[in-house]
Amino acid sequence: MPAVRPRLLVGLAALATGPAFAADGVSRSPTAILFFLGFVCSTLLITWWAARRTRTTRDFYAAGGNISGLQNGLAIAGDFMSAASFLGVSGLIFGFGFDGLIYAVGGLAGWPLVLFLLSERLKNLGKYTFADAVSLRLAATPIRSLAACGSLVAVVLYLIGQMVGAGKLIEVLFGLDYTIAVVTVGALMIVYVCFGGMIATTWVQIIKAVLLLSGATLVTFLVLRQFNFSFDQLFRAAIEHHPHGIRVMQPGEMVHDPLSIISLGVALAFGTSGLPHILMRFFTVPDAREARRSVFFAAGFIGYFYTLTFVIGFGAIALVAGREGFLDGAGKLLGGDNMAAIHLARAAGGELLLGFMSAVCFATILAVVSGLTLSGASAISHDLYANVWRKEASEREVVTLSRYATIGLGVLAVSLALLFETQNVAYMVLLAFTVGASVNFPLLFLAMYWRNLTTTGAVTGGIMGLVTAIGCIVLGPTVWVEVLGNAAPVVPYKYPAVFAMLASFSGSIVVSLLDRSPRAAQERADFRHQYIRSQTGVGAEGASGH
Amino acid sequence: MEDIYRRIDTDPRFHALARARSRLGWTLSAAVLLAYFAFIFAIAFAPDWLAQPLHAGTVVTTGILAGVLVIVLCVSLTGVYIWQANRRYDGQNRAIVDDASRAP
Numbered sequence: 001m002p003a004v005r006p007r008l009l010v011g012l013a014a015l016a017t018g019p020a021f022a023a024d025g026v027s028r029s030p031t032a033i034l035f036f037l038g039f040v041c042s043t044l045l046i047t048w049w050a051a052r053r054t055r056t057t058r059d060f061y062a063a064g065g066n067i068s069g070l071q072n073g074l075a076i077a078g079d080f081m082s083a084a085s086f087l088g089v090s091g092l093i094f095g096f097g098f099d100g101l102i103y104a105v106g107g108l109a110g111w112p113l114v115l116f117l118l119s120e121r122l123k124n125l126g127k128y129t130f131a132d133a134v135s136l137r138l139a140a141t142p143i144r145s146l147a148a149c150g151s152l153v154a155v156v157l158y159l160i161g162q163m164v165g166a167g168k169l170i171e172v173l174f175g176l177d178y179t180i181a182v183v184t185v186g187a188l189m190i191v192y193v194c195f196g197g198m199i200a201t202t203w204v205q206i207i208k209a210v211l212l213l214s215g216a217t218l219v220t221f222l223v224l225r226q227f228n229f230s231f232d233q234l235f236r237a238a239i240e241h242h243p244h245g246i247r248v249m250q251p252g253e254m255v256h257d258p259l260s261i262i263s264l265g266v267a268l269a270f271g272t273s274g275l276p277h278i279l280m281r282f283f284t285v286p287d288a289r290e291a292r293r294s295v296f297f298a299a300g301f302i303g304y305f306y307t308l309t310f311v312i313g314f315g316a317i318a319l320v321a322g323r324e325g326f327l328d329g330a331g332k333l334l335g336g337d338n339m340a341a342i343h344l345a346r347a348a349g350g351e352l353l354l355g356f357m358s359a360v361c362f363a364t365i366l367a368v369v370s371g372l373t374l375s376g377a378s379a380i381s382h383d384l385y386a387n388v389w390r391k392e393a394s395e396r397e398v399v400t401l402s403r404y405a406t407i408g409l410g411v412l413a414v415s416l417a418l419l420f421e422t423q424n425v426a427y428m429v430l431l432a433f434t435v436g437a438s439v440n441f442p443l444l445f446l447a448m449y450w451r452n453l454t455t456t457g458a459v460t461g462g463i464m465g466l467v468t469a470i471g472c473i474v475l476g477p478t479v480w481v482e483v484l485g486n487a488a489p490v491v492p493y494k495y496p497a498v499f500a501m502l503a504s505f506s507g508s509i510v511v512s513l514l515d516r517s518p519r520a521a522q523e524r525a526d527f528r529h530q531y532i533r534s535q536t537g538v539g540a541e542g543a544s545g546h
Numbered sequence: 547m548e549d550i551y552r553r554i555d556t557d558p559r560f561h562a563l564a565r566a567r568s569r570l571g572w573t574l575s576a577a578v579l580l581a582y583f584a585f586i587f588a589i590a591f592a593p594d595w596l597a598q599p600l601h602a603g604t605v606v607t608t609g610i611l612a613g614v615l616v617i618v619l620c621v622s623l624t625g626v627y628i629w630q631a632n633r634r635y636d637g638q639n640r641a642i643v644d645d646a647s648r649a650p
Binding site for chain 2: 528
């Protein structure tokens with residue numbers, strides 16, 4: 001059939017070299033689709049492999065405690081290097097220059113604190129979730145309910161943020177319809193978590209972290225090569241092409257008032273220590289030593305990653321900003337500022353690199369939402385069901401319930417993502433960090449370090465922190481004015497973490513000090529026991545019998 | 547288990563270890579927080595200082611150098627902690643726990 005042949009050849013040629021971006025700003029890059037299908041197939045294979053190794057609750061929630069420090073470090077870094085932080089931070093640097101650096105520095109500064117103050121103690125005290133560590137000497141029912149609440153609120157908000165971002169991103173990268181994109185992400189994530197539990201989730205995260213780190217390294221290398229590996233030349237080119245000129249090298253383009261800057265800094269540094277899907281990873285390693293090593297590797301990878309992101313942001317200004325072929329009709333960047341890194345991949349490495357980076361971003365979203373969903377499912381099945389509602393539940397029952405919870409959370413996340421399609425997602429991710437910093441972090445920190453913390457104090461403080469955080473966000477400029485359309489915000493601050501953290505800490509401390517109940521006395525007395533276990537690991541879950 | 551905890555609690559080496567480890571942890575935390583919030587407060591209150599070029603003939607500003615230095619500091623201090631913990635604390639901790647488990 002001679003008529004078919006040429007068409008087939010043209011088709012193949014288009015597959016190899018086809019134009020990446022159609023006029024509507026949609027990429028439909030065939031290389032991206034090939035890379036992505038490769039990723040999905042290999043992760044599904046891993047899930048199949050992991051499913052055969054997932055039998056007990058310990059397998060499901062903690063990968064059997066068999067993950068090494070290096071592997072866990074990569075997985076933690078992977079959890080942190082979400083599409084929001086790669087595309088978002090490089091997009092912020094592309095838009096505002098220097099101020100995007102605040103996110104990079106703040107995102108990293110939380111990690112040494114996790115290492116010095118939390119990781120080893122957490123591993124020694126907990127089993128599957130951070131609520132285990134907190135409820136050791138405090139009353140399980142109220143404390144687990146509070147911790148599960150803090151976890152679920154943070155997880156669901158973060159999920160919505162990632163899912164809406166994912167839908168938009170995939171719309172631009174692959175030309176898929178928003179609904180189809182969100183449903184695809186939801187379905188794949190349910191498969192990974194339901195069948196493969198923490199083993200599959202961890203390995204998906206590790207593969208993606210390696211891909212993302214190598215892709216970003218390659219883009220950075222290609223960009224720097226164009227400027228003879230001179231940062232001065234790179235920055236000069238950026239200044240020349242950015243509409244703000246020299247001001248991209250200076251602070252003050254994005255946030256202006258001092259209180260907002262400080263509150264943003266607080267949310268970034270302490271929010272990390274309160275994100276349940278990250279805290280959960282400390283239970284996948286065999287002991288405190290490996291928990292410690294995982295933070296060291298994670299901090300190294302994240303520090304390296306943000307340094308690359310910084311170069312990529314400025315590289316995008318220098319090589320993409322205002323250039324033909326990257327702009328829409330209105331002179332804005334195709335697909336918005338968040339696409340800066342993706343466009344730069346094309347400018348620096350052609351269609352092949354564009355395809356690779358697009359697929360890596362999709363993989364990133366899948367891996368991060370899987371981790372979030374697993375930690376939400378563990379809050380429901382382990383914290384609430386197995387330890388509050390039905391303490392006599394069998395292990396099999398709990399694993400089964402986790403799978404239902406995963407499906408439920410997946411369906412919820414997809415529906416909310418469809419519902420919030422047109423909303424600004426930034427405030428949801430911000431709210432997740434704020435809830436982490438003002439509910440989970442104070443609870444965990446005080447329970448470990450302060451003898452006098454009592455159940456009543458912890459619950460009061462936690463609720464005060466949660467209410468302050470949500471209240472300030474709803475009444476603040478982002479929701480009250482931009483979403484609800486009111487004229488002026490009731491609370492004029494965009495970043496409420498400082499107030500919410502203060503409320504949480506002061507509520508917990510004051511009420512604990514006033515608590516004279518017999519239960520409080522017992523809880524203070526039990527601190528000694530908890531302290532020795534947290535320091536030595538004697539009696540820790542999964543520890544070798546000393 | 548109760549006995550092991552009691553023996554650990556009466557072991558002076560345990561209290562020395564706990565003190566040394568928490569001193570290191572808090573000192574390093576203070577260093578990170580100090581550097582990080584110095585950077586954040588400089589952005590909030592002294593943006594002009596951060597906007598200066600490092601030296602004549604470059605466009606790299608003090609602020610960019612400061613940001614990169616905070617990142618490098620954070621990563622290297624985690625290295626310091628790991629090094630100390632591996633070198634000293636792990637062995638001491640094992641000795642204390644082993645003795646407490648073995649004692650009659």
